[in-house]
Amino acid sequence: MGSGIVSYGVYVPRYRIYPKDIGRIWGQDGAAMGKALNINAKSVPAPDEDAATIAVMAARRTLLRVDVDPQEIGAIFVGSESHPYAVKPTASIVSEAIGAAPHLTAADLEFACKAGTVGMQACLGLINSSNKNIPIDYALAIGSDTSQGAPGNALEYSASAGGVAFLLGHEKVIADIELTMSYTTDTPDFWRREGMKYPSHGERFTGKPAYFKHIQETAEKMMRSMGTGPQDYEYAVFHQPNGKFPITIGKKLGFKMEQIETGLITPYIGNTYSASMMIGLANILDKAKPGDRILAVSYGSGAGSDGFHIVVKDEIERFARERSPLVMEEISHGIPIDYSIYVKFRDKIKMEGE
Amino acid sequence: MGVARYWRQQDQRYNLGGSKCTICNREFFPSRTMCPICHRRSLGKMEKYHFKGFGKVTSFTVVHDPAPGYRSQVPYILATIELEEGDLVLGQIVDCPPSEVEIGSDVEMVFRKLSEEGKSGTIQYGYKFRLK
Numbered sequence: 053m054g055s056g057i058v059s060y061g062v063y064v065p066r067y068r069i070y071p072k073d074i075g076r077i078w079g080q081d082g083a084a085m086g087k088a089l090n091i092n093a094k095s096v097p098a099p100d101e102d103a104a105t106i107a108v109m110a111a112r113r114t115l116l117r118v119d120v121d122p123q124e125i126g127a128i129f130v131g132s133e134s135h136p137y138a139v140k141p142t143a144s145i146v147s148e149a150i151g152a153a154p155h156l157t158a159a160d161l162e163f164a165c166k167a168g169t170v171g172m173q174a175c176l177g178l179i180n181s182s183n184k185n186i187p188i189d190y191a192l193a194i195g196s197d198t199s200q201g202a203p204g205n206a207l208e209y210s211a212s213a214g215g216v217a218f219l220l221g222h223e224k225v226i227a228d229i230e231l232t233m234s235y236t237t238d239t240p241d242f243w244r245r246e247g248m249k250y251p252s253h254g255e256r257f258t259g260k261p262a263y264f265k266h267i268q269e270t271a272e273k274m275m276r277s278m279g280t281g282p283q284d285y286e287y288a289v290f291h292q293p294n295g296k297f298p299i300t301i302g303k304k305l306g307f308k309m310e311q312i313e314t315g316l317i318t319p320y321i322g323n324t325y326s327a328s329m330m331i332g333l334a335n336i337l338d339k340a341k342p343g344d345r346i347l348a349v350s351y352g353s354g355a356g357s358d359g360f361h362i363v364v365k366d367e368i369e370r371f372a373r374e375r376s377p378l379v380m381e382e383i384s385h386g387i388p389i390d391y392s393i394y395v396k397f398r399d400k401i402k403m404e405g406e
Numbered sequence: 407m408g409v410a411r412y413w414r415q416q417d418q419r420y421n422l423g424g425s426k427c428t429i430c431n432r433e434f435f436p437s438r439t440m441c442p443i444c445h446r447r448s449l450g451k452m453e454k455y456h457f458k459g460f461g462k463v464t465s466f467t468v469v470h471d472p473a474p475g476y477r478s479q480v481p482y483i484l485a486t487i488e489l490e491e492g493d494l495v496l497g498q499i500v501d502c503p504p505s506e507v508e509i510g511s512d513v514e515m516v517f518r519k520l521s522e523e524g525k526s527g528t529i530q531y532g533y534k535f536r537l538k
Binding site: 066067098099100101102104105108109112136137140145148149151387396397399403406 | 416417420421456477478479500501502516517518519520525528529531534
């Protein structure tokens, strides 16, 4: 029996800031920076949004598309680097808010930008080992973030907010996950110490030995294992810290632009961290047809990659996509804000009594 | 409000959890233990009901003098919303300027942060609305 994606849902905050408005504050050519990064705008959460509210919205939209009783969900994992609490799970808030509590297991995951795909693997493991001792038929993996870059840092152009949920199971599967593999090393390319508000990164070190190496190793091992080559996939999607890296790695692996472009969402909304590759995958599923093959590889600093070989099934023709916003609809509702509103929304102003 | 009081209201705030009279089929928000139409006959016959979260604005005001914790959202919109099922609920309308809201506007429930007990306390979540 195959296992894979039963449903998915996406949520992206409405507010947008543009590179030129960030650059203007720090004496940089923001428009040129945006062009170099291939980021036209980034999403900004409202003051009353955080990784938990975004996760809940994505999860609710996932469940709207299928007739699965939330009480049948046996596990929820929420991957994020911006969980609102240091101690107290986001996953329990999601469980309650979607009506899945109390008979399930739930936990938060953290692995920079790949915590959501680790959740997908954990869910697959539980589902594939489902029996009378581990009776889990459906599991929910969520990637959700409201990531922050330090003011004036290059990350400020890309660190954005968004979330995506994938419901995994055995029945009503719209896309089989036929193989998942990972590649993990202790590579300190990006980090944030406990209690620190902003992350640090190793400048150019984040590229070659980190992002490119991990994704390449994962993708090549996956294709060797499946006996496939780039020409065997309709779509390929990679983690997107900016709009440039995924195109570079895609081409290096032998993929053509028409295989990569559908999964490229960072140019419109920035890097949604734990949701980044998964939103690209959601956009592919918005358009995919039965038989399409997808290679999806995430990347999380610190460092690791998770790869997925996905085959779209006939069930996608009966899937009620229209019950929730498609990715391109969801990201089309941008409300522009300037840098001063942005610093207020992102809690960067020290208020009286703080 | 203390942590326990918020916790007791979670179903109401997270999921518009109310009640339904199984005799006359009317829904109520917030939850009631007795139906105001069927009175004593409804005792023990009220069941839990989760409102779908869709409705129309029946009236609204724009708040310029904010409640504690809402300083960064000024000006914000508070509205009475008639839910599809018929009940009225008071809620904030987010993600739009006041000029875009009208009486009769269609809205849908969203899940947002309502308040927090300072930087070290708990965060309270619940329903707000935005234009459809």
